[in-house]
Amino acid sequence: MRSRGKVLKGKDGKLPFCAMGVSSVIHPKNPHIPTVHFNYRYFEIEEGDGNKQWWFGGGTDLTPVYVNKDDAFHFHNTLKEACNKHHSQYYPDFKKWCDRYFYIRHRGETRGIGGIFFDDLDSPSQEEAFNFVKSCARTVVPCYLPIVHKHLSDAFTDEEKDWQQVRRGRYVEFNLVYDRGVKFGLATPGSRIESILMSLPLTARWEYMHEPAKGTREAEMLEVLRNPKDWV
Amino acid sequence: MRSRGKVLKGKDGKLPFCAMGVSSVIHPKNPHIPTVHFNYRYFEIEEGDGNKQWWFGGGTDLTPVYVNKDDAFHFHNTLKEACNKHHSQYYPDFKKWCDRYFYIRHRGETRGIGGIFFDDLDSPSQEEAFNFVKSCARTVVPCYLPIVHKHLSDAFTDEEKDWQQVRRGRYVEFNLVYDRGVKFGLATPGSRIESILMSLPLTARWEYMHEPAKGTREAEMLEVLRNPKDWV
Structure with missing residues (x-):
């Protein structure tokens, strides 16, 4: 699960390793509350000569159904402030990495409005x-x-709920087709499938040739997903 | 898209080819009417020395939400009779091929109750x-x-509709994770994504740790998907 290719020297073809992480996804019912996902992980590998390699990875990202600039600013700015305490390059670098990683190539869209993502931090x-x-x-x-508190009581229409469901279809597409953790998990014999697929939404929807009308809030969301923005 | 590896001799690295096919999926609303899928295709490739290679592939398969032995017999027997007019080994061979192909490895389940599937028929x-x-x-x-006519007016409950939605989640998993046509299509720059993903259901559902209670019709369906049966 290293993002950059680093050659590791095993002993008798073996590489003893230790991995741990915490991962969570929340898909709210209300389409005015975005989906949030975070994952933080640590790897340790012992090479044949006894040398230990270790690294951290992870990130936090937001997937709204509609663009809300205040929410986007709050989310990204809070991440930026946390990053800045450690290194001024962390936020700009990991923001870009996040947009690049959560990209649904066949749609030409990101999964959401990003956040931060990094790997191989040693x-x-x-x-x-x-x-x-x-x-x-x-x-x-x-x-x-x-963001949850702010929108908890927002009213929503059937049309807004449908658009949420279409967006969740894209979430499923990203997770099943591109996500490295999911692909790795599904391909690993004996892995716990329910843990791997818990990131999928309860419900999702696919509509043939779905394209929001110009000038709508749905079209505004798509525009942002097709051209990732700087929020802070 | 050949299933068996056959070395083709190109000219200057080029292999002029011609491909055509017809594909259809129907996901009915009523959970007592199964999903059906068929695809038939033809490939022709011209090798560097002017030699032409051609082959047919395809199949028809059924994905019910509940087991109905009469429906399964009718579906498979109609396919068997059509196959038998051409070769007595076609049905038994292509029935097995179908069960093997439409297999959701990470779940240890087939997508449905199969039908026939073949490739490289030359x-x-x-x-x-x-x-x-x-x-x-x-x-x-x-x-x-x-089968559609028989169940067109069958009444259904919310629980039956929910089980249909869970099964459709598995349909999405197979199509996005394993189906060769979908994978090939999504990875091909400039391909028409809406045509490739039209096989997905309108709606689907994922429930954490969903496992039907023993003795239910849902458990009966899972049992069949975990241990493919001979229906004729």
Whole structure:
């Protein structure tokens, strides 16, 4: 699961490893509350000569059904502030990495409005990298909860619910076709399928040739997914 | 898109080819009417020395939400009779091929109760192979329509509709994760995504740890999907 190819030297073809992570996805019923996903993970591999390799990876990203600039600013800015405490390049680099990673190639769309994503983080020191990942994890709640509170009682129409379902169809497409963790999990004999596929929404919808009319809020959302924006 | 590896000799790295096919999927609203899918296709490739290679492929398969032995017998027997007019090994071989192909590996389940599936059919002659494929195509309507007519007015409950939606989630999993045509299409730059993904259902559902209670009709369906049966 390294994103960059690093040659690891095994002993007798074996590479003892240790991996751990925490992952969560929330797909709210109300289409005015975005889907949130985060995953933070740690890998450790022992090479044949006893040398230990370790790295962190993960990220937090938001998938709204409609564009809300205030929400997008709040989400990205909270992530940026958490990143800035550790390195001024983290947010700009990991924001771009996130847009690149959560890309549905066959649609020419990102899955959502991004956030941060990184892998192979093994510098400046194990302690500093761990501190950064802890900051990221602690930022999930302040990133997301204010948005939930704000929209908890928003009324919604059947049309808005349908558009949410179409967007969730795209979420399924990304997760089953492109997501590295899902692909790796499904291909691993004996893996726990229910844990891997818990990221899928309860319900989703596919409509032939679905294209929102110009000037609608649905078209505004698509425009953002086709051309990722800087929110802060 | 050949299932067996056959080395083709190109000219200057080029292999002029011609491909055509017809494909259809019907996902009915009523959970007592099964989903049907068929695809028949023809390929022709010109090798560097002017030699022409050609072959047919395709099949017809049924994906019910509940087991109905009469329907399963009718569907498979109609296919068997059509196959038998051409070769007595076609039905038994292509029935097994179908069960093997429409297999959701990570679930240990087939997508449905199968039918027939074949590829690389280039014998005994082009005319005979074409006649066989024509028989298959002409058998789609007599295979499926009597089942539709029989269940058109069947009443259904919310629970039956929910189980249909869970089964459609598995249909999406097979098509996006394993189907060769879909994978090939999504990976081909400039391909028409709406045509490739029209095989997905209008709606689908994922429920964490969904497992039907013993002795229910839902459990009976799963049992058949986990252990493909001979219906004729």
